[in-house]
Amino acid sequence: MNVFVLSHRCGHCVHRQVALSDDEYEASWRGRVGKPCPVCGVRPEESDLQIILPKDDVQAWKDGLLPWGKANQPHANFAAFKTTSAPETVRGEMAKTLRDRMYGDASRKRKEEYTALSKAFASILGLQFGMEAEKAGDYERAVMWLKSGAENATDPDAAAGCYLYLGLTQQKLGNLAKARDAFRSVLGYSSAPATIRCAAGDQLGNVLKQLGDHAGARKAYQAVFDSRDPDFSAKAALNLGTLEDEAGNHERAKSLWEYAHKHAKRQDSVKGTAAYNLGWYWETHGDPDKARPFYKFAVASNCGEATTRAAGRLRGLPKRRRGLFGRRG
Ligand SMILES: [Zn+2]
Ligand SMILES: [Zn+2]
Numbered sequence: 001m002n003v004f005v006l007s008h009r010c011g012h013c014v015h016r017q018v019a020l021s022d023d024e025y026e027a028s029w030r031g032r033v034g035k036p037c038p039v040c041g042v043r044p045e046e047s048d049l050q051i052i053l054p055k056d057d058v059q060a061w062k063d064g065l066l067p068w069g070k071a072n073q074p075h076a077n078f079a080a081f082k083t084t085s086a087p088e089t090v091r092g093e094m095a096k097t098l099r100d101r102m103y104g105d106a107s108r109k110r111k112e113e114y115t116a117l118s119k120a121f122a123s124i125l126g127l128q129f130g131m132e133a134e135k136a137g138d139y140e141r142a143v144m145w146l147k148s149g150a151e152n153a154t155d156p157d158a159a160a161g162c163y164l165y166l167g168l169t170q171q172k173l174g175n176l177a178k179a180r181d182a183f184r185s186v187l188g189y190s191s192a193p194a195t196i197r198c199a200a201g202d203q204l205g206n207v208l209k210q211l212g213d214h215a216g217a218r219k220a221y222q223a224v225f226d227s228r229d230p231d232f233s234a235k236a237a238l239n240l241g242t243l244e245d246e247a248g249n250h251e252r253a254k255s256l257w258e259y260a261h262k263h264a265k266r267q268d269s270v271k272g273t274a275a276y277n278l279g280w281y282w283e284t285h286g287d288p289d290k291a292r293p294f295y296k297f298a299v300a301s302n303c304g305e306a307t308t309r310a311a312g313r314l315r316g317l318p319k320r321r322r323g324l325f326g327r328r329g
Contacts, residue, residue, distance in 0.1 A: 054276070143170065237257070291317060
C-alpha cells in the first residue's frame with residue numbers, strides 16, 4: 001500500500017513509501033517524528049503527522065489483496081485532530097498522479113519531488129484541513145492550509161472557498177487588512193458560486209467598515225444587495241441601511257430596513273434587528289404608534305442586542321394615542 005505522510009506543522013508531504021506490513025505502516029509515520037521536512041526542514045511532532053492513503057489501495061487492503069491482508073484500522077495516533085479517526089484517502093486521478101510521481105520520475109530531486117507532492121495534496125486537501133483547523137480554533141494552522149490550498153488550487157471554486165475561509169480566519173486573528181485582501185480575492189472569481197461570493201462581499205463590507213473605509217463598505221454591501229441573493233441580500237440591506245443612517249440619509253435607511261425586515265427569513269436575527277431599526281426610525285420621526293409594533297416584533301424575535309434594546313425603548317414609549325391596532329398593548 002502507498003503511504004503518504006503529511007505534516008500539519010508546515011503543510012508539506014514529508015514522507016512516502018510502500019508499506020507491506022502493519023509494522024511498515026507504523027514505521028512510515030513514526031519514523032518522521034522529529035525529522036526535518038524534505039521541503040522546508042521544519043521538524044514535525046507526532047501530533048502533526050497525518051497519513052494519506054490512496055483510496056483504491058485502502059480498498060485492496062480491505063479486500064485482502066495486499067500481502068498481509070488484514071482489514072485492521074490504522075493506529076489512531078497519526079491524526080492531527082483528535083476527532084479524526086481514520087486516515088485521509090484520495091482516489092481516482094489523484095491517486096494515479098501520485099503513483100506516477102512515485103514511480104515515474106526517478107531523476108527528480110528529493111526536495112522537488114516532495115514540493116510537487118505537497119502542492120498536489122494542498123490542492124485537494126488544503127480547504128478541508130484549513131476548515132478543520134479553523135473549527136478546532138487553530139487559526140495559524142488554518143491560515144497555512146488555506147493559503148496553500150488557494151495558491152495550489154486547480155479548481156477556481158475551490159480557490160474561492162479557500163480565500164473565503166482564509167478571510168474568516170484572518171478576521172478571527174484580528175488581521176483585518178489580510179482578511180480584506182482575502183475577501184477581495186474571492187470576488188475576483190466571477191464564476192464562483194453566488195453563496196461564496198455573497199458571503200465574501202458581506203464580510204468584506206464588515207471589515208472595510210471596521211477599517212474606517214465606509215465608501216468601500218457601502219460598495220461591498222451594495223453588490224450583495226444587488227445580487228438579490230435570498231440568503232444574503234436582506235442582511236446586506238440591513239447593513240447598508242445602517243451606513244445610510246449614519247450618513248444622515250434616514251429615508252434611504254428606512255426603505256433598506258423595510259426590505260431587510262420583509263425579505264429576511266423567519267429565524268434570521270436580521271429580521272428582528274431590522275424591526276428594531278424601523279422602530280427607532282419611527283420613534284425618532286415622531287410616530288411612536290408606528291414604532292411600537294416594530295419594537296414588539298424585535299422583542300418577540302429573541303435576537304440578542306436588538307431584542308434587549310427594543311424592550312427598553314418599548315418601556316419608554318409614550319402611551320398610545322390612537323387605537324388603530326385594537327385594544328391590546
Ligand atoms: Zn515542510
Ligand atoms: Zn430623518
